[in-house]
Amino acid sequence: MEQPLPSLVEYGSRRVIITITAVVCALLEIIDTTIVNVALPDMRGSLGATLNEVSWVITAYSLANVIIVPMTSWLSQQFGRRNYFAVSVIIFTVCSFLCGNATNIWELVFFRFVQGLGGGALLVTSQTIITESWPTEKRATAQAIYTLGVIVGPTLGPPLGGYIIDNYAWPYIFYINIPVGIVAALLTLQYVRSPQYEKKRSVSEVxxxxxxxxxxxxxxxxxxxxxxxxxxxxxxxxxxxxxxxxxxxxxxxxxxxxxxxxxIVELRVLRNGNLRIGVLLSFIMGFGLFGSTFVIPLYTQSLLGWTAQQSGMLQLPSTIFVAVMMPVVAILIQKGVPQKYLIAVGMTVFFIFSLLSYKIIGPDTSAGDFFWVLIIRGFGLGLLSVPVSTMSLSTLKGKEIGQGAAFSGMMRQLGGAFGVALISTFVTRQTDYHRATLVEHLDVNNPDVVNRIAQTAAGMRAQGLDVGAAQQKAYALVDAGVMKQATILSYMDVFLWVGVLFLICVPFVLIFVKSSKSKVNMADAAH
Structure with missing residues (x-):
């Protein structure tokens, strides 16, 4: 008779230390995806790079992340989970030091790529470690703890990066990883265990x-x-x-x-219905999470003139509210509330957030206008994140957990990449469309238009400009006003259509997501 494999479930202080270590590592990885954004102008000046060259600092990291994430489960089997996780932490930490000491742009891009290879492993392997360290009946709590890091990371990056840039220099956005990485590597080697079902393949079998x-x-x-x-x-x-x-x-x-x-990627695990649906929902959730995290700072900085630190701080109350929601949602799942209802309500709430954002956006929108809207966003994400993660892994066992976590992580990252790419393209195209529409109403024979230009030109002449220069300046200001209005309308369209996407998903969630409560109970009994 085949002997059951030793359980990886931990108790007491060991579980606390392992969970904190894994969450901090995931948080470091995600913060590093956004913290660099605010430092690009300083890097460009310091390293003598063009705008296109310095953008590779972000692209290289994202490329490495997306390449390594699907392979994390296989690499864990090849080298043992503890060793692989520890080495990934060390690679991430060493490359953080090397990034801060880079002397030219392509040296920095190379070290960012290698850092991304280590960081991508931290994200998915952390989820696997946390999941297997908690008993099956408490997986909702485990996923709540992990998901908190995933949600908090993108929000903390910009304000933290802005503070460092304002008070220190850009290398310190990398140096802050070093002490945390050293402690995390030591704790990993001391406490994390590798499962015995992991089997190393020979070179010929790779x-x-x-x-x-x-x-x-x-x-x-x-x-x-x-x-x-x-x-x-x-x-x-x-x-x-x-x-x-x-x-x-x-x-x-x-x-x-x-x-x-x-x-190297076990596609057969997708035969599990819960994981299959969870992977799709992870993609949509990544689209909404990273898309809204991208578009709000873009709007506040480009149109309202806020700093990166101010834009990041705007989203902190929402993030704190997500943290409050996580244990509540975990308790609801453990008490038997069907996950599909929580997901459906979360998507509906996210639609409400998008609709309210659509209504409040304008040239004079204040932080106070955003406060309750972003709290609603946090409420929706809280209802979405934990049920999706829990449902995805709820009926998986053994090495399937790592494989499922890799798929979910990859699709969440790709969802975010698609979201940012599509939104940036949509904003550009819609701005051109709205500008053309607005210009059609600027008839040079319209008395209102003529009077507005005349009044503006008069103000310019009062400042000492001659008639020709004042007239030219007046037309330029009118054109700038049209462009600003067109851009605002394009941001309104973004929020409206992202909200519609989430609303459309609600009936599909209610129809196709099956309750996994009975399956989880069976797993509990087997465990």
């Missing part, structure tokens, strides 16, 4: 072709999403070529994983 196809396919897709708008999408031959490479690379990768005996 799916090198699968690794190549995954790297090429997912790397090309991420590049297209990151640089598509900048290159004007399919008018660029580079984007066309990379899009074709991404499609064929991912197609042959999927085929390879189904037919190869020892795949």
């Amino acid at each position: 799916d090198w072709l699968g690794i190549f196809l995954l790297t090429v396919g997912i790397g090309s897709l991420q590049f297209v999403l990151e640089k598509g708008q900048e290159e004007d999408w399919f008018s660029s031959s580079l984007i066309v070529v990379l899009s074709v490479v991404a499609v064929f690379g991912l197609f042959f990768f999927i085929w390879r994983q189904w037919v190869y005996e020892h795949p």
